[in-house]
Amino acid sequence: MTDFSGVPGAPQSSDLPLLHALATDLADAHYTVDGVADFLGESAAAALGRDQLVPALLRCRDEAQQENPATVNVMILLWLVGEDLDRDLLDTAFPRTRTGGLLALGLLEPAAAAPGTDAGGSSTADRFRAAVDLRPYGIASPEAASPEAASPEAADPEAASNLWVASDLGAHQRPGVLRHDHVLGIGQASLSLAQLTIRRSVDRALDLGTGCGIQAFHLLRHARHVTATDISERALAFTRFNMLLNAEALDLDPQRLQDRVSLRLGSMLEPVAGEKFDLVVSNPPFVITPRAEGEDPEGRFTYRDGGMAGDGIVATLMRTMHQVLVPGGTAQMLGNWEIQGSDLADTTDAETAGAEPLRWSGRIESWLPPETDAWVIQREVLEPAEYAEMWLRDAAENRDRAEYLSSYAAYLADFASREVTAVGFGSVFLRRRAAPDAAPLRRFEEITHALEQPVGPHLGAAVGRFDWLAAHPSLHDEYLEVADDVTEERHARPGAEHPGVILLRQGAGLRRTNLMSTELTGFVSASDGELSVGQIIGALAALLGRPDPDFSSSLEAEVRNLVLDGFLIPAAR
Numbered sequence: 001m002t003d004f005s006g007v008p009g010a011p012q013s014s015d016l017p018l019l020h021a022l023a024t025d026l027a028d029a030h031y032t033v034d035g036v037a038d039f040l041g042e043s044a045a046a047a048l049g050r051d052q053l054v055p056a057l058l059r060c061r062d063e064a065q066q067e068n069p070a071t072v073n074v075m076i077l078l079w080l081v082g083e084d085l086d087r088d089l090l091d092t093a094f095p096r097t098r099t100g101g102l103l104a105l106g107l108l109e110p111a112a113a114a115p116g117t118d119a120g121g122s123s124t125a126d127r128f129r130a131a132v133d134l135r136p137y138g139i140a141s142p143e144a145a146s147p148e149a150a151s152p153e154a155a156d157p158e159a160a161s162n163l164w165v166a167s168d169l170g171a172h173q174r175p176g177v178l179r180h181d182h183v184l185g186i187g188q189a190s191l192s193l194a195q196l197t198i199r200r201s202v203d204r205a206l207d208l209g210t211g212c213g214i215q216a217f218h219l220l221r222h223a224r225h226v227t228a229t230d231i232s233e234r235a236l237a238f239t240r241f242n243m244l245l246n247a248e249a250l251d252l253d254p255q256r257l258q259d260r261v262s263l264r265l266g267s268m269l270e271p272v273a274g275e276k277f278d279l280v281v282s283n284p285p286f287v288i289t290p291r292a293e294g295e296d297p298e299g300r301f302t303y304r305d306g307g308m309a310g311d312g313i314v315a316t317l318m319r320t321m322h323q324v325l326v327p328g329g330t331a332q333m334l335g336n337w338e339i340q341g342s343d344l345a346d347t348t349d350a351e352t353a354g355a356e357p358l359r360w361s362g363r364i365e366s367w368l369p370p371e372t373d374a375w376v377i378q379r380e381v382l383e384p385a386e387y388a389e390m391w392l393r394d395a396a397e398n399r400d401r402a403e404y405l406s407s408y409a410a411y412l413a414d415f416a417s418r419e420v421t422a423v424g425f426g427s428v429f430l431r432r433r434a435a436p437d438a439a440p441l442r443r444f445e446e447i448t449h450a451l452e453q454p455v456g457p458h459l460g461a462a463v464g465r466f467d468w469l470a471a472h473p474s475l476h477d478e479y480l481e482v483a484d485d486v487t488e489e490r491h492a493r494p495g496a497e498h499p500g501v502i503l504l505r506q507g508a509g510l511r512r513t514n515l516m517s518t519e520l521t522g523f524v525s526a527s528d529g530e531l532s533v534g535q536i537i538g539a540l541a542a543l544l545g546r547p548d549p550d551f552s553s554s555l556e557a558e559v560r561n562l563v564l565d566g567f568l569i570p571a572a573r
Contacts, residue, residue, distance in 0.1 A: 003240065004263055010183075010237035011106045011132060011166050013244050016254045018105060021096035023164070023245055026136075029071035029093065032162040033138040036080070039063075039072050048080060051172040057081050079134045082173040084111035087126040099128065105241075107131055107166070130169065132238075133185050137163045139217055139249075161249040166241055167212040177400065183212050183238045184303045189334055190214045193283050195453045196427050197332050198460035202278035206324065208269070208317075208333075211303060213239035215281045220250050220260065223279065229264040229271045231285075232302050236263045267306075268316065269324055277324055280331035286313045287391055288336065288423065290407075290414035304391070310418060311337045318367040318374070318428065325432040332429050337364055338415075339381070339422040360424055361444030373431040373441035375463070379448060380425040384415040387423045429459065439470050451510055458509030458566070465564055475556055475563075476534035479571040480527045485509070486567050488516075488524075504567055512565050519544060519551075520558050529571030533559060 005014040013019065029035075037045045044055035056076060060083075063073045074093035077083040090099045090108075102108040111127040139161050167185025171178060184190075193215060205223035207216040210230050216239065219226045230236050243261055247254045252261065264271035287304040288311060306313040314335035321331045339360045361376065368374050382390065388411035392404060431441065441463070452458065472478060485508040490499035502516040504524065516524070519540055526536045537552050537559075544551075562568045 004233060004236040004265075005240060007233050007237035009106075010234045011241035012104065013237070013241040015104065016244065018097065018101050019241075019244050019247075019254070021101065022094070022105065023248070025094045025097050026075065026164055027162070029075055031072050031075040031164070032136045035072055036076060036136060039070060039076070051170065053081050053172065057083070079130050079132075082130060082169065084127045084129045087128065090128065103128075107134060130173075132166050133169050133173065134164055134166045135186065137165045137186055137214070137217075139163055139221070161246075163217060163246045163249055164242070165212055165214065166238055166245070178301065180301055181232050181234050182301060182303050183232065183235045185212055186214060189283055192427075193281060193332070193334055194218050196334075196456055196459065197279075197281055198330065198429075198456045198463070200279070200460070204275075204277045204279075206272060206277040206280040208280055208282035209284045210239050210263075211235050211283070213242045215283065216243070216261070217246070217250060219279070219281065220252070225260055225262070227262045227264060227272060227275075227277070229266060231265070231267045231306075233265060235303075236265060239263060268313075269320060272324055275324060276326045276329070278326055278329050280321065280324065280329070280333075282317065282331070282333040284313050284317060284333060284335065286311070286335045288338065288387070288414075289391075290410040292410070304394070310420075311335075314428070315367045318364070318372075318430065319369060321430050322369055322372045322432045325430075327432055328434040330429065330431045332427065334426075335428055336423050336425045338418060338420045339424055341419045341421065360446075364444065365442065368442070370440075371433050371436050373429075373433055375429040375441060375443040375459075376426060376445075378424045378426040378444075378446040381422050381446075382425070383422055384412060384420055387415075388412065429463070431463070441466050447510060447512075449511060452508050455509065461509075462564070462566060465566065465569075468570065469560055469563060475559060476532065478533050479529050479531070479573055480533060480559070480563065480568045481529040481571040482524060482527055483566055483569050488521075504562075506566065509566060512567075514562065514565065514567060517558070519546075519555055520562075523555065523559060524562070524568065527568055529573065 006012055030039075040048065040056055040059050044059045047053075047055040060073050060077045060081065063069045071093050074085065074089060078085055078090075087099045090102065094102060097105075099108065107130065108128045109131040110125070111129045165186055168179070168183045170185070190211070197215075197218065199218075199222050202223045203225065205219040205226050207213070207219060207226060207228040210216055210228035212235065213228060216226050216228045228236070228239055230239070240257075240263060243250065243252060243257060244254050246252075247257075253259060285302065285304050285306040287301075289300070289305045291309045300307060308316070314333075314337055317333065317335075325331060337360070340363070360378065364376055365374075388408050392407055392411075433440070483506070485506055487505050487507065489503040489505055491501040491503075492499040502518075502521050504514040504516055506512050522540050522543075523536055526539070531539075533556065537555050540555070541547050541551055559568065563570075
């Protein structure tokens with residue numbers, strides 16, 4: 001079964017005319033991101049985004065009482081709320097696909113009847129419920145996802161495409177512990193990775209651990225060919241279904257899917273061994289999970305558990321990713337990492353001063369081969385108990401008290417065995433250096449405040465600034481200016497003649513704050529593109545009575561940091 005069109009327990013994608021009929025029915029009903037939001041209203045739509053179904057259900061029930069209810073009402077009831085529906089209602093809402101077609105595609109299943117009765121008084125043979133989650137998703141073109149756009153979904157509407165994404169039903173839609181081969185749908189992690197990715201036109205891209213295919217959708221907007229891999233046959237079946245359902249919007253020929261998409265079954269980099277890619281994206285199954293002697297691999301939650309101990313999944317990928325990258329090729333992924341023993345420290349002062357790398361980065365840096373550039377941003381830190389609670393709740397394992405107690409205890413014992421004091425979450429940017437002898441990019445930082453989204457364009461610009469600085473070992477003859485989003489903030493004690501604290505703040509991108517010295521403040525004030533760096537430093541040295549070389553070299557180093565962070569940029573001359 002190499003095309004994954006008929007995997008049991010997953011949507012079926014061999015009947016192309018039926019898929020086209022479904023896409024037409026969904027479009028005609030305005031089952032889109034905007035269509036659902038407009039129908040539900042702001043409050044119910046916001047609640048649905050929090051997995052709270054009641055407001056949406058009440059809105060749909062009100063609509064059902066109208067003389068000519070909107071067809072989108074049926075799609076919402078079926079797939080987003082999880083209600084059982086009659087055959088006649090489904091046939092009316094899906095005039096081309098009809099109930100039989102939805103069953104054939106694996107999107108419906110007979111409703112479960114209560115003993116001796118059913119939910120609506122009709123024969124249970126004529127009532128059905130969703131077998132999967134199918135929801136709308138908006139995706140913008142790469143040119144629309146600019147630093148000025150609020151998110152990939154909120155960019156230029158003329159450049160956006162309406163898609164539909166099938167995945168397994170969540171715990172809020174179907175009671176009980178998730179199946180172990182659960183295929184995850186649209187979530188915060190997948191959205192974060194989509195917003196993090198630096199979008200550039202490439203020849204070959206790899207979506208490692210594709211799940212239901214969300215990252216592959218984005219890659220198809222700027223890659224000639226996309227390879228999507230996963231350890232789960234069901235996940236690849238969902239991805240194939242989603243690709244073909246959205247073939248027109250993704251510019252795919254359903255008859256020749258292989259021309260632009262390759263689906264591969266296997267773990268980690270094994271399915272693409274010996275191949276090279278310009279860009280790799282991955283939301284790997286990085287969740288740290290206690291390993292038990294003789295455990296059954298079938299008992300793992302494959303969407304989050306890669307089967308390795310501790311943070312081995314992230315470590316392995318960081319060690320080996322260069323093997324599948326062309327020179328200059330990049331990889332971006334999400335991950336978490338263990339912070340062991342005394343690695344966790346109060347890093348506020350070190351971050352502000354740009355001093356030594358944060359202690360938590362030591363283990364991560366040890367994973368990197370010499371030819372790999374890396375930029376790791378830690379966004380959140382959890383204690384072991386918090387980490388255990390989050391992931392037990394994620395799979396609804398907290399609904400069985402005995403299992404919950406056992407699993408919770410196993411988590412704590414596992415972390416204690418490696419002296420883990422915390423777990424860090426964040427994003428990883430990797431690049432195989434085109435010139436092995438070039439200065440490496442090795443940056444590890446903690447940023448916990450909100451970032452401008454999508455942040456990918458800003459990350460790309462920051463990498464570009466690193467390369468520009470590497471090509472300019474001296475800034476003496478360069479001209480700089482202050483970036484448009486930068487503001488200055490001064491704080492002084494009441495009645496003080498001079499400010500005690502001067503801060504430089506970014507309003508866009510990573511929204512950094514930099515603590516300024518008097519001389520650095522003077523440099524930035526004079527940076528309007530009219531004087532060179534050397535001229536400004538020379539003037540400040542004379543003004544402050546600091547003609548020594550150490551002053552000039554120290555100030556230039558601080559200026560380089562401001563360029564790297566985007567406070568100062570090369571002036572257009």
